[in-house]
Amino acid sequence: KNEVEQSPQNLTAQEGEFITINCSYSVGISALHWLQQHPGGGIVSLFMLSSGKKKHGRLIATINIQEKHSSLHITASHPRDSAVYICAAGTPGGGADGLTFGKGTHLIIQP
Amino acid sequence: KAGVTQTPRYLIKTRGQQVTLSCSPISGHRSVSWYQQTPGQGLQFLFEYFSETQRNKGNFPGRFSGRQFSNSRSEMNVSTLELGDSALYLCASSLGLAGYLEQYFGPGTRLTVT
Numbered sequence: 129k130n131e132v133e134q135s136p137q138n139l140t141a142q143e144g145e146f147i148t149i150n151c152s153y154s155v156g157i158s159a160l161h162w163l164q165q166h167p168g169g170g171i172v173s174l175f176m177l178s179s180g181k182k183k184h185g186r187l188i189a190t191i192n193i194q195e196k197h198s199s200l201h202i203t204a205s206h207p208r209d210s211a212v213y214i215c216a217a218g219t220p221g222g223g224a225d226g227l228t229f230g231k232g233t234h235l236i237i238q239p
Numbered sequence: 240k241a242g243v244t245q246t247p248r249y250l251i252k253t254r255g256q257q258v259t260l261s262c263s264p265i266s267g268h269r270s271v272s273w274y275q276q277t278p279g280q281g282l283q284f285l286f287e288y289f290s291e292t293q294r295n296k297g298n299f300p301g302r303f304s305g306r307q308f309s310n311s312r313s314e315m316n317v318s319t320l321e322l323g324d325s326a327l328y329l330c331a332s333s334l335g336l337a338g339y340l341e342q343y344f345g346p347g348t349r350l351t352v353t
Contacts, residue, residue, distance in 0.1 A: 168346075170347065171347075173341050214281075227284060
């Protein structure tokens with residue numbers, strides 16, 4: 129079973145700061161997912177990656193397969209980025225049952 | 240294209256009752272997955288359906304069941320509710336198996352058991 133660790137658990141920063149959230153997993157994966165959950169519960173899929181780097185607007189996700197580590201970066205952070213960010217590791221051959229979720233990083237961006 | 244919808248959004252039930260939650264996936268998506276989210280355990284996989292077949296089930300008791308219809312809509316049922324079943328129940332749909340493809344989540348059903 130994959131073990132997924134996220135850090136930090138909580139992060140408070142000022143508007144405009146560069147944010148980094150880390151995710152480590154223990155066994156080989158098919159893909160690494162980054163999810164965003166706003167208060168109220170709805171979850172949005174931000175990225176799904178199996179190698180390299182992806183960018184969408186101010187969000188950047190990277191993954192290092194050898195080190196079993198992924199990072200989510202937010203540039204020029206804004207209060208609307210305040211949310212819980214969750215990473216999920218998918219094991220090869222698995223569907224949703226193969227997804228292991230991290231506990232989440234609670235991010236607050238203050239104006 | 241309409242997103243994933245879940246009904247009802249909020250539900251209050253009494254211990255011992257049963258409840259049915261509904262999920263309508265994005266048109267064309269054949270996989271529907273269900274998750275339970277609690278403050279203590281985080282997100283936990285319940286089951287995944289693909290083309291009306293349950294593909295797998297998470298580590299939950301038999302009181303939790305589900306099904307998928309020919310139009311890919313899915314329902315999950317919890318019988319003999321316990322206080323510990325209070326949670327946010329999320330469904331997600333994808334074109335194929337969730338581990339390999341992006342999932343699209345619904346807004347969730349918040350179940351409170353008293």
